Each structure stands twice: as structure tokens, then as C-alpha cells.
Amino acid sequence: MSSIxxxxxxxxxGGRTRARENYLNIxxxxxxxxxxxxxxxxxxxxxxxxxxxxxxxxxxxxxxxIALVRPHDTFFSSETYNKLFSAHGxxxxxxxxxxxxxxxxxNFLLPIMIGARDLAFPxxxxxxxxxxxxxxxxxxxxIMFGGIDTGWTFYEPYSSVYSNTNVVAVIVGVFxxxxxxxxxxxxxxxxxxxxxxxxxxWFRLPLFVWAMYATSIIIVLGTPVVAITLLMVVLExxxxxxxxxxxxxGDPILFEHLFWFYSHxxxxxxxxxxxxxxSEVIACFARKRIFGYEFVAFSSMAIALLGFLVWGHHxxxxxxxxxxxxxxxxxxFLIAVPSAIKVFNWSATLYKGNVWLTSPLIFAIGxxxxxxxxxxxxxxxxxxxxxxxLNMTYFVVAHxxxxxxxxxxxxxxxxLHFWWPKITGRMYPEGWAMLSAFIMFIxxxxxxxxxxxxxxxxxxxxxxxxxxxFQMWNILSSAGSSVLAVGMVIPGIYxxxxxxxxxxxxNNPWGAKGLEWTIQSPPPSHNFDTVPIVTEDAYAYEAIxxxxxxxxxxxxxxxxxxxxTTDKQVSVESPASPNSSEERK
Amino acid sequence: xxxxxxHPAVAPQRLSHQFEQIDQQNDSYIVGMWTFLVTxxxxxxxxxxxxxxxxxxxxxxxxxAHNALNVWLGLTNTFILLTSSFTAAMAxxxxxxxxxxxxxxxxxxxxxxxxxFLGVKYVEYSAEFREHHFPGPNFQWSQTVSSAPAQxxxxxxxxxxxxxxxxxxxxxxxxxxxQQLELHKRELFFSLYFVMTxxxxxxxxxxxxxxxTLWLLIYFKHPVVDDYMPVxxxxxxxxxxxxxxxxxxxxxxxxxxx
Numbered sequence: 001m002s003s004i005x006x007x008x009x010x011x012x013x014g015g016r017t018r019a020r021e022n023y024l025n026i027x028x029x030x031x032x033x034x035x036x037x038x039x040x041x042x043x044x045x046x047x048x049x050x051x052x053x054x055x056x057x058x059x060x061x062x063x064x065x066i067a068l069v070r071p072h073d074t075f076f077s078s079e080t081y082n083k084l085f086s087a088h089g090x091x092x093x094x095x096x097x098x099x100x101x102x103x104x105x106x107n108f109l110l111p112i113m114i115g116a117r118d119l120a121f122p123x124x125x126x127x128x129x130x131x132x133x134x135x136x137x138x139x140x141x142x143i144m145f146g147g148i149d150t151g152w153t154f155y156e157p158y159s160s161v162y163s164n165t166n167v168v169a170v171i172v173g174v175f176x177x178x179x180x181x182x183x184x185x186x187x188x189x190x191x192x193x194x195x196x197x198x199x200x201x202w203f204r205l206p207l208f209v210w211a212m213y214a215t216s217i218i219i220v221l222g223t224p225v226v227a228i229t230l231l232m233v234v235l236e237x238x239x240x241x242x243x244x245x246x247x248x249x250g251d252p253i254l255f256e257h258l259f260w261f262y263s264h265x266x267x268x269x270x271x272x273x274x275x276x277x278x279s280e281v282i283a284c285f286a287r288k289r290i291f292g293y294e295f296v297a298f299s300s301m302a303i304a305l306l307g308f309l310v311w312g313h314h315x316x317x318x319x320x321x322x323x324x325x326x327x328x329x330x331x332x333f334l335i336a337v338p339s340a341i342k343v344f345n346w347s348a349t350l351y352k353g354n355v356w357l358t359s360p361l362i363f364a365i366g367x368x369x370x371x372x373x374x375x376x377x378x379x380x381x382x383x384x385x386x387x388x389x390l391n392m393t394y395f396v397v398a399h400x401x402x403x404x405x406x407x408x409x410x411x412x413x414x415x416l417h418f419w420w421p422k423i424t425g426r427m428y429p430e431g432w433a434m435l436s437a438f439i440m441f442i443x444x445x446x447x448x449x450x451x452x453x454x455x456x457x458x459x460x461x462x463x464x465x466x467x468x469x470f471q472m473w474n475i476l477s478s479a480g481s482s483v484l485a486v487g488m489v490i491p492g493i494y495x496x497x498x499x500x501x502x503x504x505x506x507n508n509p510w511g512a513k514g515l516e517w518t519i520q521s522p523p524p525s526h527n528f529d530t531v532p533i534v535t536e537d538a539y540a541y542e543a544i545x546x547x548x549x550x551x552x553x554x555x556x557x558x559x560x561x562x563x564x565t566t567d568k569q570v571s572v573e574s575p576a577s578p579n580s581s582e583e584r585k
Numbered sequence: 586x587x588x589x590x591x592h593p594a595v596a597p598q599r600l601s602h603q604f605e606q607i608d609q610q611n612d613s614y615i616v617g618m619w620t621f622l623v624t625x626x627x628x629x630x631x632x633x634x635x636x637x638x639x640x641x642x643x644x645x646x647x648x649x650a651h652n653a654l655n656v657w658l659g660l661t662n663t664f665i666l667l668t669s670s671f672t673a674a675m676a677x678x679x680x681x682x683x684x685x686x687x688x689x690x691x692x693x694x695x696x697x698x699x700x701x702f703l704g705v706k707y708v709e710y711s712a713e714f715r716e717h718h719f720p721g722p723n724f725q726w727s728q729t730v731s732s733a734p735a736q737x738x739x740x741x742x743x744x745x746x747x748x749x750x751x752x753x754x755x756x757x758x759x760x761x762x763x764q765q766l767e768l769h770k771r772e773l774f775f776s777l778y779f780v781m782t783x784x785x786x787x788x789x790x791x792x793x794x795x796x797x798t799l800w801l802l803i804y805f806k807h808p809v810v811d812d813y814m815p816v817x818x819x820x821x822x823x824x825x826x827x828x829x830x831x832x833x834x835x836x837x838x839x840x841x842x843x
Contacts, residue, residue, distance in 0.1 A: 111603075118603035120613040186620045194613040195603070220620055224628035232635075232780060240721035241776035243635060248769035254638055258631050531605060 022425065022522040037122035038525055043108035044423070045129050046099065051492075053095040053136055056143075060088035062485065065447075065478040071468045081464040082149035083165070089152030091143075094174050095136050097408055098266060101273035102184055102219075103132070105415045106212045108423060110188060112516040112523060113206050115197025115532045120190040128183035135177030142169035151462060153259060156244040156252040160236035168237055171230045178227045181269075185219030188212050197515070199534035203297070206514055206538045207283075207290060210297040211276025214304035218265045218272075221308065226262030229255060253318050260311035268307040270404055271371070272300055274411020275342055278364045281414050282346050284512040285361040286353025287548070289539040291345045299338035306335040316387045325384055332382035339375050343368060354545055358510070359433030363414035366441045370406025374399060377452065392462075395455025398448045406444055413440070413491065418512075420495065421505030425522040428498040432490060440487030446480025511544050599812055611814055618818045622825045625788075629829055632781050636836060639773055646770030648841045653718060654778070655709055659838040662705045663830065669698030670827040673796075673820045680816040685803065688816065692800045695823065699793045706786055713775070720776040726768050778837055785833060788826045795819050 023040045026032075033041060063084040067073040076084065111119050119125050142148060146166045150159040159167050192213045196205070232243045233255070242248035244255040283290040290296060312320060312328030320328075346368055355361070377399040380386050390396065421427055450473035455461075459470045466474070508517040515532055516523070604610040640647045676691035717725035799819055802810045809815065 116603060120603065121617060122601075122603060182624050186617055186624070189620050190613050190617045193616055194609055220624050221627055224624045225631045228628050228631045228784075235776075235780060241780065242720055242769065242773055243776050243780070249639075249643065249766060249773050251638065251642070254635060258634070261631075526602070 021524060022520065023525045024425070024522050026525050035126070037118070037126055039107050039111050039119050039122065039125055040423075040523060040525075042125050042129050043104050043106075046103040046107060046132070049129070049133060049136065050096050050100055050104065053091055053140075056140065057088055057091035057096055058485065058488070060084050060091065061481065064088060065481040067464065068466070068474045069471075069478045071471055072465050076464075078464040079149065080147075082151075082462075083143070083147035085462060086148050086151050087143045090139065090148070090170060090174065092404075093152050093266070094177055095132075095139065097270040097404055098181055099132060099177075099184070100270070100408065100412050101277065101415065102181070102188070102212060102215055102269075103128070105277065105412075105419060106188065106208075106215075106273060107184070109419065109516055110191060110209060110212055111195065112519070112527050113209050113514060114192065114195060114200055115515050115528060115534065116191060116195035117527050119187045120195055121187050124183050125187055128180040128187070131176050131180035131183065135173040135175070135180065137173075138176065139170050139173035142166035142173065153263070154230060154233060155259075156233065156236075156250075156255040157246055160233050161245055161247070168234050171234050175227050175230055175234075178223045178230075181219050182223050185216040185223070188216040189220065192216075197532050197534055203294065204534055204537055205297075206276075207279035207293070207296050207300075208273075208276035210300050211272045211279070214300040215269050215272045217301075217304050218269050218307060222262040222265040222269075225258055226266075229258040229262075253315070253320075256315055256318065257311065260314045261308070264311040264314065265304075265307040267400070267403065268303050270408040271411075272303060274367065274408050274415075275300065277411045277415035277418070278346060278367050279342075280512075280514070281360045281364040281418050282349050283539045283541065284418075284510050285356045285358060285364075286350050287356070287511075287541050287545040288349055288353045289537070289541060291348035292341075293537070293539065295341050296345050299341045302338040303335060306331060306338070310335055313382055313387070316384055317391050329382050329384050333379065336375060336379055336382075339371075343372055343375075358417075359430055359437055360414045360418040360510075362434055362437040363410050363417060366437060367407060367410040367414060370402050370410060370441075370444065374402030374406055377402065389458075390455060392460055393455035394451040394459050394461055397461050398451035398455060401448045401451070405448070410440070410444075413437070416491075416495075418510070419516070420498070421509045422516055422521050422523070424499055424502075425505050426498045426502030427505050427509065428494050428502055432494045436487050436490040436494075438487075439490065440484060443480050443483030443485070443487045447477050447484050448480070450474070450476045450480070511548065513539055513541060513544065599808075614814055614818060615821075618821050622821065625825060625829075629781070629784070632777065632784070633832070633836070636777050636781065639777065640840075643770045643773070646767060647774050650771040650774035650778075651837065651841070653713075653716070654838050655712065656838050658705055658709050659834050662702050663834050665698050665702045665705065666827045666830050669695045669702070670824055672698065673823040677813065677817050677820040680803075680813040689800060689803055692796055692803070692816070696793060696796050696800065699789050699796070702789055703786060703793075706782070718775050719779065720772045724768070724772045724775070726771050781833060781837065785826070785829055788829070792819075792823050792826050795822065 023038055024044075033045065036042060036045075063076065064081070067076050067081050067084070073081070107119070107125065111117065143166075148163070148165045148167055148170045150163050150165070150167060154167070154171065159171075192205075192209060232241075235241050236243060236245055242250050244250045244252050246252055279290055279296055310328055310332045312324055313332045316325050316328075346364075377395070381390055381396060381399060417428065417433055454470055454473045454477075457470065459466055505521040507519065507521050509521075510517075515528075515534070518532065519527060600607055600610055604613070672691045672694045676688050676695060679687035679691060713719060716727070717723050796819055799810060799815055802815075
């Protein structure tokens with residue numbers, strides 16, 4: 001056994017360099033985490049927080065599916081059932097899906113992808129996490145001690161006048177969490193505009209950065225509107241002012257307009273980051289330039305902008321004017337065009353690509369299939385006449401779960417698997433990851449496809465009881481949800497396992513392009529020793545592919561013994577060669 | 586904004602680790618502040634939408650209700666805020682030129698104006714509370730309603746039932762009497778009035794806190810304010826507060842029925 005002294009910075013290892021110090025082991029105190037301004041550590045904090053919230057939301061979903069196994073459920077009271085689906089919606093939308101990819105992978109990757117040492121405002125970034133936590137604790141407290149039964153939409157006048165649940169606490173929590181996402185949005189916009197490395201022009205940006213940019217625009221423009229709208233609901237409850245209450249001439253439909261002005265674009269806050277991830281993953285594992293880079297980039301922007309013009313399609317049956325209904329319907333159809341451009345370009349990228357089937361790619365292909373179904377059923381709902389039949393049924397539930405779970409969560413899983421080696425410095429077991437991808441795909445379809453049929457047959461959403469003829473499809477759906485749960489628990493286990501037992505990740509396990517793969521895994525605190533100069537497009541995979549064909553480049557570099565820095569003297573397990581420690585210097 | 590106005594010696598020290606150049610850092614602050622102001626505009630925007638919608642639905646009631654506001658106090662406040670915006674701009678300029686004493690004077694005057702604004706607001710709010718114009722169970726209306734009920738407006742040609750007992754919050758209203766509805770429409774106007782001016786006043790208070798902190802930092806020569814950027818950013822925020830009022834004042838106090 002030989003021991004070498006710890007030097008800050010990088011040490012050479014046979015041609016490659018691997019710095020022993022990284023953002024994870026540079027300091028170990030609790031305060032070094034809770035007071036960090038490092039975007040990577042904040043991303044990890046967010047990752048832990050949203051995983052916990054996802055667990056809570058998932059438990060509520062399990063409760064819903066248990067209740068719906070029988071037409072006249074006696075397991076929960078109807079009040080509890082209402083609180084369960086409200087808790088599920090509020091937690092999953094505001095505390096998981098909206099911050100999921102931007103605050104975790106976006107926070108971690110955006111500065112690295114553009115060659116910056118951090119986001120433009122690191123302390124604002126930390127503040128955003130604290131705001132999120134404050135909102136999350138408030139909402140979880142309100143849900144645990146009493147609950148809320150308004151649904152995640154807080155429709156007036158039920159939420160302001162009639163509901164006797166913890167509406168105020170939950171809305172204040174959501175309001176605060178809204179500012180956390182505004183802070184993230186501002187940070188990302190400024191960072192993309194002002195912090196790009198030399199040579200990194202707009203059209204050399206990775207498509208994930210484009211997606212985060214488009215997402216940030218939506219966050220910045222939409223979130224304040226829902227924040228003030230929800231604030232008015234609180235003022236109605238607390239001070240008795242009247243803004244939306246029809247009892248004093250207010251218009252609850254105005255609340256719906258203002259609510260959906262944010263909450264429809266919010267759907268694109270959830271799906272656009274996933275689309276960015278899919279572009280990265282597919283280009284990497286097809287070893288090809290993404291087909292039609294500019295189209296994919298601009299389709300993100302088009303979705304962001306058109307997304308603000310379609311909110312009225314949530315209100316076709318509220319007595320909205322026929323003409324505005326037609327316009328909203330038309331624009332909703334239009335937004336399918338940029339979405340379809342993306343799906344087409346991903347397929348075209350895979351076509352005749354040199355496909356390397358890995359778990360991130362399986363999740364990505366799952367995303368494409370499920371998002372396509374989710375998107376196309378959205379067109380059913382965008383059609384005025386069909387929507388009258390399908391609105392407020394399980395068809396809507398199935399549609400948006402295909403987009404939000406099949407889209408957003410599959411994209412998140414793809415990204416998590418893709419960048420896990422970079423984030424943690426460890427490889428996860430690939431076989432288990434593939435298995436979980438398949439289980440999730442099957443479980444997801446089994447859960448939500450029956451709900452299309454239920455909805456088409458007329459089962460309304462949000463009801464505790466239903467006619468017995470719907471029972472078969474509900475049992476299928478509940479059975480599927482348990483398969484889906486298994487598919488989600490497995491990654492939780494092997495990700496945690498990999499933190500301690502996983503193989504050490506090389507700098508670039510996938511042979512991927514992108515600045516994040518040029519630095520060590522996990523990255524050092526300051527990301528780059530010298531600011532990189534970008535000279536090529538984001539997806540110039542030709543060189544890598546040619547090198548692989550020639551056998552020059554091995555995408556899985558030999559793992560290097562991980563050098564722990566917990567002690568000042570570290571041991572390297574290389575008893576055979578006395579020179580090994582010399583080589584490392 | 587020219588950086589040559591800065592003392593060159595202080596520039597390298599205040600560069601945060603994530604930036605390469607001082608230009609990049611200053612640009613980021615400016616872009617960040619403008620983006621934040623965009624979110625603020627959207628924040629107020631929803632309220633302006635609500636005001637516009639309800640004004641178009643209840644034109645007569647809103648005209649009646651807005652007559653109860655004190656235009657002159659509002660005008661005074663407009664002058665106070667415009668003056669404070671001017672001094673805020675002058676404070677930024679003198680900070681850029683390195684005139685510390687002048688910066689303190691201009692910033693101090695801006696803060697005084699902000700307090701003056703809140704003082705006038707206090708007088709206005711007090712009067713409105715005395716007249717029971719604050720929305721809620723105690724809302725009352727004592728002026729004669731319009732003698733010519735317009736289309737869609739169910740105004741009666743008489744005195745509205747003054748302070749008629751309002752329905753409880755948790756029960757459906759017993760009846761939609763026309764007079765009761767008239768009362769509620771005015772209550773709706775005052776709800777929006779109090780929410781919008783209240784939110785604006787809240788921003789004024791945040792402005793006072795920000796500007797006072799800056800004033801103290803400059804007074805005690807804290808290194809954070811060696812640079813003009815904090816004053817510039819606070820100035821931008823203050824102009825935003827001013828501009829919101831520029832829209833709020835005519836829309837709430839001045840515009841009558843069309």
C-alpha cells in the first residue's frame with residue numbers, strides 16, 4: 001500500500017487527468033451544504049427535496065387508485081378522497097413537475113453546458129431552494145393537518161367561500177414556491193444571455209439549453225400571474241374582499257382565465273425541459289447530429305410563445321364565446337406543429353443512426369412513444385365538439401398524464417440516467433436500469449390507457465363513486481399503477497446503491513459531446529480550470545463516430561480508483577506496482 | 586452606462602467568481618433586474634386585466650364608486666412619486682460621477698418622498714375606512730346611485746339600502762336584490778382599488794427598505810457600494826414603482842364612464 005499526499009487540483013493519471021477534489025467532497029459540513037452557492041450542490045439539494053415530494057405525491061396517487069378499485073369505495077371517506085386527489089395534484093404539479101428538471105438537471109448542467117463557473121446569481125439560486133422548501137413544508141403541513149379539497153386548480157368560488165379546508169396555507173405555500181421558480185427562471189435567462197463561453201454562439205448551444213431558455217421565458221411571464229390570482233383568493237378568504245366571488249358580482253370565470261394563463265403554459269414548463277433532454281440523449285446514442293437543429297431549437301421557442309395563447313381551451317364548456325373558442329381551438333392545433341417537428345426530428349436522428357441501446361435511450365424512446373399518444377389525444381380535446389363530450393372525464397386525466405408522466409417523468413428519468421455518472425461520479429447497474437425502464441413503460445400504459453376508455457365512455461374525473469360497469473377498467477388501471485410504482489422504486493434503490501457501490505464513472509462514459517463531458521466526474525467546484533473556447537457545433541458526433549469505427553476511442557474509459565479526500569492521506573489500492581503512485585503524480 | 590466613470594482601482598475587487606469581466610457582471614445585473622421587472626409587470630398585469638374586465642361589465646357602478654376617491658390626494662401622490670423618480674435618477678447619476686454627498690442627498694430626498702407618498706396614502710385609506718368603503722362585511726355605500734340605470738346595470742333610482750346586512754361568507758346569498766347587487770358592484774371596485782393600491786404601497790415600502798439600506802451603506806462607506814451598480818438597480822426598481830402608479834392613477838382615479 002502506498003499513500004500519496006493530497007494536492008488540491010488535478011493530478012495526472014497516465015495521460016488523463018482526474019482531480020481528486022470535486023464539488024461533493026470539497027467540504028463535508030452541514031453548513032457547507034445549506035449555505036452553498038454552488039449550482040451543483042443546490043441541484044443536489046433540489047433533487048433530494050423533489051424526490052421526497054414525489055414520494056408524498058405518489059402515496060396520494062396510490063390512495064386514489066386504492067379508492068377507485070371498487071365502485072362504492074368504503075376504504076376512504078369521500079372527504080378524504082377529495083383531499084387525496086387535491087394533495088396529489090398540488091404536490092405533483094407545483095412541487096415536483098414544475099421544479100423537477102429545471103431546478104435539478106437544469107441547475108446542475110446549464111452553467112457547465114455553456115462553459116460558465118456558476119449561474120449569474122448563485123445566492124439567488126440558493127434563495128430559490130429555501131423558498132421552495134418553505135413552500136413545501138407549509139403545504140405538506142397543511143395537507144397533513146387537515147388537508148385541502150379544492151383540487152390543484154383552486155376554482156372559485158369553492159376555494160374562497162365554501163371549502164372548509166386549509167386553502168389559505170396551501171395557497172400561500174404555492175405562492176412562495178412560485179417565487180422560487182421565478183428566481184430560477186430569471187437566473188437561467190441571464191445566465192444564457194450573458195455567461196456563454198467564447199465561441200459558444202446561440203446556434204452552438206446544446207438543445208437542452210435552448211429548452212431551459214424557453215422554459216425560463218414561460219416561468220418569468222406566467223408565474224407572477226398565477227401568484228397574484230391565488231393571492232386574491234387568499235384575500236377573499238381572509239379579508240372578505242370580493243374579486244371573483246359571484247355573490248358580489250365577481251366573475252369566477254375570470255379566475256379560470258387568469259389561472260389557466262399560467263397553468264396551461266406551466267404544462268410546457270414541465271414538458272420542454274424533457275424535450276431538451278431527449279434531444280441530447282438521442283443525438284448521443286445515435287452518434288449523429290440532431291436532425292434539423294435550428295428547427296428543434298425554434299420549436300421550443302414556438303411552443304413557449306404559442307403556449308401563452310391557448311389557455312382558453314380549458315374553458316370551452318364554461319360558456320366562453322363561440323368565436324374565442326374557435327380561435328383557441330385553432331391555436332391549440334397550431335401548437336401541435338412544433339411538437340410534431342420535434343418528434344419527427346428525433347425519429348429522423350435515430351433513422352440510420354449508429355444506435356447504442358442504453359437505458360437513457362430506452363427512456364427517451366419511451367418518451368417519444370408516450371408523448372406522441374399524449375400529444376395526439378390533446379388534439380381530440382382541442383376540437384370544440386369532441387371536447388364537449390370529453391371535458392371533465394378521465395380522457396383528460398389520461399391525456400395529461402401521458403404528457404406529464406409519460407413525457408415529463410420519462411424525460412426526467414432519461415436525463416437522470418444520462419447524467420447520473422457526471423453528477424455522482426458513479427455508474428448505476430445498466431441491466432436494472434433497462435429493466436426498470438421497461439417496467440415503467442408497461443406499468444404506465446397499463447395505468448393510463450384504460451383511463452382513455454373510461455373517459456370516452458363517460459366516467460367523470462374527481463368523483464369518488466362510479467357506476468359498476470366502469471369497474472374492470474379501473475381495476476386494470478389500479479393494477480397498472482402498482483406495476484408503475486415498482487418501476488419507480490427500482491431506480492430509487494439502485495441509484496442509492498450506486499452512490500456507495502457503483503463503479504467509478506469515467507469523465508465521458510457515453511462518448512457524448514458537450515462541455516459537461518470534458519470535465520471530470522463529478523465536476524470540481526469551479527467547473528472549469530480555464531474557460532473553454534467552443535469551436536464546433538453542439539452535436540458534431542462525426543469525429544467521435546469515426547474514431548470509434550477506427551477503434552481509437554473507447555467510450556467507456558477504464559475506471560480510476562476513487563481517491564477519497566476525507567483524510568489528508570489517502571490510500572490507493574495498487575499493491576502490485578510500486579510505481580503506480582509515482583505515475584499518478 | 587459608461588464604466589469609465591468608475592474609479593478603476595475598485596473594479597477588479599468586486600468581480601464575483603462566476604464572471605470573467607466586470608462588463609459581463611454589470612450587464613448581468615441589468616438584464617436580471619429588467620427580467621425581474623418584467624415579472625413584476627405580469628404580477629400587476631393580472632390586476633389591471635381584472636379592473637378592465639369589471640369596468641366594462643359594470644361601467645355605471647364603477648363610475649359612481651370611483652367618484653368617491655379623492656382625486657387631489659391621488660394627484661399629490663403622483664407629483665410626489667414623479668419627483669422622487671427624478672431624484673432617484675439624479676442619485677444614480679451622482680453615484681456614477683462619484684459625488685458621494687450629492688448621492689446621499691438625492692437618495693435621502695427619494696426616501697422622504699416615499700414616506701410622503703405613504704403618508705398621503707394613510708390619509709386616503711383612513712377616510713375610506715371611516716366611510717366604510719373597505720370591502721367586507723362592513724362595507725357601506727351612502728351616496729346616491731346613478732339616476733339613469735344603464736344597460737346591464739340594475740341601479741335603482743333611489744338611495745341604496747345603506748349598509749344592508751351582508752350575507753354571511755359561508756352561505757349562499759339569500760336574495761339578489763338589485764340594491765344589494767349595486768352595493769356589491771361598488772364593493773368590487775373598492776376591492777380592486779385596495780388590492781392594487783395596497784400592492785403598490787407594499788412595493789413602495791420595499792423601495793424604502795432598499796433605498797434606506799443603500800443610504801446607510803453609502804453613509805458608512807461600505808465597500809459593497811463603492812460601485813454604482815447597486816444604486817442603479819435600486820433606481821430601476823424605483824422607476825418601476827413610479828410607472829405602476831402612472832398607470833394606476835388614471836385608471837382608478839380619473840377615468841369615468843365612456
